[in-house]
Amino acid sequence: MLLTDVLVIDTTNRFGWLAGRILADLGADVVKIDPPGTDRSKPEWRAFNVNKRVLDADPSDAANASVFGDLLAKADICLVTPAPGERGGPFDPDALHKAYPRLVMVVITPFGREGPRRDWRATDLEVMAAGGAMSMAGEPDGVPLRISEPQSYSWAGTHAAMGALTALLQRDATGRSDLVEVSAQSSVVIALSHAPAFFDLNGDKPTRAGAFMTGRSIKGARYRVFWPCRDGWLNFIFYGGVAGRRTNEQLVAWMRERGAELGILATIDWARFDPTKADQTEVDALETPAMKFFAGITKREYLIEAHKREMLGYPVSTVGDIVTDPQIEARGFFQKMAGSNPGETYCGNFVLIDGERPPLRYAAGTPLADDEPKLLRAGRQP
Amino acid sequence: MSGVPQALDGVNVVEFGGYAAGPHAGKVLANFGAKVVHVESRDRPDGFRLQYPPFAGNRPGINRGGCFSIFNDSKYGVTIDLKKAEGIELARRLIRWSDLVIENMRPGVMERLGLGYEALSADQPGLVMLSTCNMGQTGPRADTPGFGSQLSALAGFCGMTGQPDGPPMLLYGPYIDYVASTLGTSAILAALVRSRRSGKGAYLDLSQYEAGLMFMGGALQDYFATGRETDRCANDDPDAVPHGAYPCRDEEWIALSCWSDRDFASLAAVMGNPKLAAEKDFATAAARRRHKQPLDEIVSAWTRSRTADAAAEALQAAGIAAYPVVSMAGLFSDPQLAARKQWRVRRHPEMGDQAYSFPGFDLTETPGDIVGPAPCLGGDNEFVFRDLLGLADAEFEAYKDRGVFG
Numbered sequence: 001m002l003l004t005d006v007l008v009i010d011t012t013n014r015f016g017w018l019a020g021r022i023l024a025d026l027g028a029d030v031v032k033i034d035p036p037g038t039d040r041s042k043p044e045w046r047a048f049n050v051n052k053r054v055l056d057a058d059p060s061d062a063a064n065a066s067v068f069g070d071l072l073a074k075a076d077i078c079l080v081t082p083a084p085g086e087r088g089g090p091f092d093p094d095a096l097h098k099a100y101p102r103l104v105m106v107v108i109t110p111f112g113r114e115g116p117r118r119d120w121r122a123t124d125l126e127v128m129a130a131g132g133a134m135s136m137a138g139e140p141d142g143v144p145l146r147i148s149e150p151q152s153y154s155w156a157g158t159h160a161a162m163g164a165l166t167a168l169l170q171r172d173a174t175g176r177s178d179l180v181e182v183s184a185q186s187s188v189v190i191a192l193s194h195a196p197a198f199f200d201l202n203g204d205k206p207t208r209a210g211a212f213m214t215g216r217s218i219k220g221a222r223y224r225v226f227w228p229c230r231d232g233w234l235n236f237i238f239y240g241g242v243a244g245r246r247t248n249e250q251l252v253a254w255m256r257e258r259g260a261e262l263g264i265l266a267t268i269d270w271a272r273f274d275p276t277k278a279d280q281t282e283v284d285a286l287e288t289p290a291m292k293f294f295a296g297i298t299k300r301e302y303l304i305e306a307h308k309r310e311m312l313g314y315p316v317s318t319v320g321d322i323v324t325d326p327q328i329e330a331r332g333f334f335q336k337m338a339g340s341n342p343g344e345t346y347c348g349n350f351v352l353i354d355g356e357r358p359p360l361r362y363a364a365g366t367p368l369a370d371d372e373p374k375l376l377r378a379g380r381q382p
Numbered sequence: 383m384s385g386v387p388q389a390l391d392g393v394n395v396v397e398f399g400g401y402a403a404g405p406h407a408g409k410v411l412a413n414f415g416a417k418v419v420h421v422e423s424r425d426r427p428d429g430f431r432l433q434y435p436p437f438a439g440n441r442p443g444i445n446r447g448g449c450f451s452i453f454n455d456s457k458y459g460v461t462i463d464l465k466k467a468e469g470i471e472l473a474r475r476l477i478r479w480s481d482l483v484i485e486n487m488r489p490g491v492m493e494r495l496g497l498g499y500e501a502l503s504a505d506q507p508g509l510v511m512l513s514t515c516n517m518g519q520t521g522p523r524a525d526t527p528g529f530g531s532q533l534s535a536l537a538g539f540c541g542m543t544g545q546p547d548g549p550p551m552l553l554y555g556p557y558i559d560y561v562a563s564t565l566g567t568s569a570i571l572a573a574l575v576r577s578r579r580s581g582k583g584a585y586l587d588l589s590q591y592e593a594g595l596m597f598m599g600g601a602l603q604d605y606f607a608t609g610r611e612t613d614r615c616a617n618d619d620p621d622a623v624p625h626g627a628y629p630c631r632d633e634e635w636i637a638l639s640c641w642s643d644r645d646f647a648s649l650a651a652v653m654g655n656p657k658l659a660a661e662k663d664f665a666t667a668a669a670r671r672r673h674k675q676p677l678d679e680i681v682s683a684w685t686r687s688r689t690a691d692a693a694a695e696a697l698q699a700a701g702i703a704a705y706p707v708v709s710m711a712g713l714f715s716d717p718q719l720a721a722r723k724q725w726r727v728r729r730h731p732e733m734g735d736q737a738y739s740f741p742g743f744d745l746t747e748t749p750g751d752i753v754g755p756a757p758c759l760g761g762d763n764e765f766v767f768r769d770l771l772g773l774a775d776a777e778f779e780a781y782k783d784r785g786v787f788g
Binding site: 005047117123125126128139145149151161166173185194199209226230241313331354355 | 386389390391392393402409410414432433435437438439440448449451452453469486501517518519521522523524527528531532533535536537539540542544545546549551552553554555556557559560565566567568570571572573574575576577579584586587588589591592593595596597599601602603604605606607611612613614615617618619622625626627635636637638639641649671694698701702703704705706707708709710713714716717718719720721724725733736737739740741742743744745746747748786
């Protein structure tokens with residue numbers, strides 16, 4: 001594996017769980033330290049702490065200091081998520097950075113360790129608001145929205161993993177370790193793609209667009225993005241350009257084969273179609289027959305036909321659709337493994353390395369052997 | 383590009399492809415000291431250069447695109463005509479200079495060019511290569527081209543955004559591409575660790591679809607365990623109530639959440655109505671959930687008379703999680719992002735000053751930086767091919783005369 005012989009101590013709360021999992025998936029040996037009584041039954045805990053081993057040990061109990069010392073002496077990376085305003089304690093990042101010169105310390109907090117709001121409290125909702133993401137999701141005249149499945153913890157997690165490995169690579173090259181600090185707020189900013197550049201370059205203020213695409217027509221028309229279908233919703237847009245031309249031509253061909261009413265679609269020369277010049281009446285005329293057609297097909301039919309016809313567009317999946325997607329099945333993304341919940345299935349490793357998906361090694365909640373920390377310090381294999 | 387020692391000094395990277403998922407990974411590495419060369423051709427420049435706004439001063443131009451520049455700062459830009467055999471040969475020489483190749487073309491394109499991993503690693507066993515595309519390199523739909531904005535729908539993100547009785551919602555831009563680029567960067571770094579330690583390189587096949595599902599881990603785990611399908615629920619949370627966005631003065635919004643009855647008592651006190659927390663309709667989370675509409679009206683009445691900043695400061699002082707809903711303009715005035723130097727202005731030769739975005743992590747002793755603006759198309763041909771690759775003058779001129787830098 002890529003990170004063979006890399007030991008990671010993960011003491012994190014929800015803001016750091018994915019970071020530890022990424023390192024574990026890449027081959028590191030990750031020990032998750034949890035206070036006794038941690039609820040490990042919740043789906044989020046299990047999803048993001050699989051592939052780690054767990055040590056039940058209360059960080060605030062002085063009796064555990066030697067166990068932590070044994071682990072830290074051998075560790076390469078330590079992930080911590082101090083509470084807002086928390087200083088000191090057995091996993092104080094500055095103290096550990098001084099005490100263990102080869103250890104990469106990674107500190108993940110909602111807002112970073114500097115700045116006027118560094119000690120502000122936040123959960124996923126507030127971080128998605130602070131990072132700008134909520135202002136870009138929802139109806140234009142409605143309430144800003146977050147994605148219902150928490151995201152900011154994962155953005156912090158991916159950035160923490162990048163930081164940890166940047167510092168590890170440097171340590172290997174120079175012998176010098178470092179203290180990595182991660183702001184969840186700042187980590188969310190990349191999710192906005194190029195939207196901030198509109199304001200920076202030209203003073204424009206992009207905002208949420210709801211379920212329609214705006215800003216493409218010089219006559220102010222809006223294009224539908226989400227279409228009701230027989231068993232849910234589809235994503236399709238009347239694009240222009242080369243890709244749009246093929247997609248639109250193929251949609252019409254498909255509708256024709258099915259004997260669908262084409263309306264104005266039958267008369268359009270897609271090679272000359274320019275979505276920037278259409279007004280709302282013209283867009284509505286385009287979309288009416290397509291709407292009627294999509295209403296009669298299923299998400300799976302659309303997925304198959306769009307692929308076959310090289311059309312741009314996907315169904316709007318539910319998790320049930322995702323787990324039965326043949327593409328996901330063919331690549332063996334989900335992994336069923338024995339463990340504390342027999343037959344439990346997890347998202348598998350996120351990357352194929354040299355053509356293989358490295359299997360997850362530990363089911364969620366797998367305990368660390370009692371004598372392992374001592375053996376690690378002694379340099380022996382447990 | 384930087385004179386100050388950085389963590390990834392000595393890491394050389396070549397990028398083929400364009401748009402978001404590949405280039406963003408290279409940008410992060412460049413911000414921490416890697417030398418990253420972005421390869422394009424004059425016939426097929428990176429699609430983000432011209433296909434999407436914004437353009438500096440609203441004047442489109444090959445070197446004026448903000449969509450391209452924001453993902454390509456701190457890199458060198460070269461042009462190679464890969465339709466010419468000599469172009470392929472030059473690309474091979476550039477790759478031999480590198481430790482890492484990043485590509486996000488359709489599966490099979492690099493192989494057809496003779497630049498597949500098997501060919502490249504034959505005489506460069508320590509090479510690391512990341513291939514990232516919509517579906518991954520294998521599987522029945524591996525050849526699917528697609529936009530990240532639409533792939534975000536397939537991976538469940540759009541379906542999980544919106545009101546329960548309304549349509550799915552768009553996320554801005556190719557959201558899922560950045561999930562892939564940040565996960566892919568970790569895989570790259572881990573592969574470089576192994577390559578440096580053992581001399582063994584790695585070929586990394588990253589499906590952007592699968593990467594996105596890592597951010598859906600909780601919902602998928604819940605489905606596997608219980609069969610329950612998580613659906614969009616606006617801003618609701620199963621535990622916290624209230625939990626949402628509320629309107630403030632000047633068309634601003636604030637996000638706030640109460641995770642216990644004690645939190646709610648604090649909120650009621652801040653709103654000047656401490657008795658509210660004891661009322662039967664609001665005393666428990668279950669009661670507050672049942673009376674969500676009147677509760678939201680009470681909270682909104684308080685927030686509406688304040689700016690989002692003032693409301694957030696008052697709530698935070700009382701220990702309640704709260705933050706203004708930061709707009710695109712607000713990102714540039716948010717005091718916390720400013721303290722972190724999230725935006726770093728660099729002067730581009732054609733676009734003028736632009737604020738580039740720094741990643742969400744930094745190293746305390748060897749900090750990263752935006753070490754330069756995004757490159758112009760082919761703007762670093764001379765420096766990269768002469769100085770980094772060491773082409774002799776005659777060689778460089780011969781390539782130039784034969785249109786290899788096309």
